[in-house]
Amino acid sequence: MLLTACTGPAHLETRNGYVVDHRHVAPSHNSRVRHLVLHYTDSSEADSLATLTGPHVSTHYVLPLPTHQHHGDPLVYQLVDESRRAWHAGASAWKGHPSINDTSIGIEIVNGGPDRPFNEVERLLETDPATVIHWAPYPEAQIETLIALMHDIIDRHGIHPTDVVAHSDIAPNRKIDPGPAFPWKRLYEAGIGVWPEDDAVARYRAAFENCPPQLETLQHALQAWGYPLRVTGELDRRTAVVLRAFQMRFRPTDYRGLPDAESAAILWALLDKYHPETLQRLQYPIRRQGQGACR
Structure with a gap:
């Protein structure tokens, strides 16, 4: 009885200068999240986390290489709450919707990307596209964790398969991630995203x-x-x-x-x-x- 008197009813929330009553809940609403954007970090885990927790860019999730576990389950870093706007997409658009940061959740996958610096890759793709570029593979265990994470996000937010996109899809003039080594068909076979018949x-x-x-x-x-x-x-x-x-x-x-x-x-x-x-x-x-x- 004393505890109830101190805390008040469960539907009341005391804030700074006012009290919120949560008894009346409207059923007509949905998630603001419409897109799920995949990236690669093009750097090590430590460098990626340092950059993505800095003052300029961020993401909701970082998926490390499959070496970290907690009680036998793979570990995923969450850097930004899903209700908040992370700075991962930059200048971007998809299906006529600009500013994809506003409507998306971003996942950065720890992956080395191409075997040469980004500027050189961009130059080669534009001037000598026949040049062979080697791309870091995505380990199967990492993809299995990614599939579990993506299913969770997609189910909670009702994201349409055509709105599961690459960073290179929404910003093709300046981004190439997650690159040609990323197994999009593998995701489709797991029930995520799209693939043609x-x-x-x-x-x-x-x-x-x-x-x-x-x-x-x-x-x-x-x-x-x-x-x-x-x-x-x-x-x-x-x-x-x-x-x-x-x-x-x-x-x-x-x-x-x-x-x-x-x-x-x-x-x-x-x-x-x-x-x-x-x-x-x-x-x-x-x-x-x-x-x-x-x-």
Whole structure:
């Protein structure tokens, strides 16, 4: 009785200068979180934690290499509460929504990234994309922990599969993480994110090898999928880096940022599966039988 008198009813919360009554709860609300963004740290665990707990950048979670455990369970660092806005995405956009920091949870995965500095990688990707770049692998145990973490976040916030994105998806002009070594298909097989159907890819590839979509149409399709891209009808730098981000994720064996039938087929198969309504707005030229050019 004395304890109850001291603390007051459980539904009342005393704050500085007022009291909040929690008895009336509105059911009509949802999470502000719409996106889940994956990054790699491109540095060691110690350096990553030092940077991400500094004054300039942050993230909600850091996933270390699979060496830390607590009573047999893998350890994950949480640096920012999910209700708070972490500074991990920077200038970014997805599906027409800018400032992805405002609506996202960020996960930084401890991974060494490419075998050379970022500026050199950027230069090579733009000037000599055939150069072989070696990327640090993601250990299976680390991915298993990531899958558990992502399932937890996705279930609590109701994040749509198409809004599970790479940093390179939402900021393709300046970011390449988590890179082509990241196992997106492995996540899809675990029930996370998106992946095209093989038969749909084969069907569209057969059509596009005879008559590929015009570049303007391809730009419209990339924009419809979610990329921040302006339709110009030209293979400008922005289009090349968006294609590179798309290929790193869905066709990591060749991510030169050049348009080709296979990349277009993967993109159309994804739209067919997840955004079929957009295909009605996308027109691409069809080759007439016996003619040598598309109409």
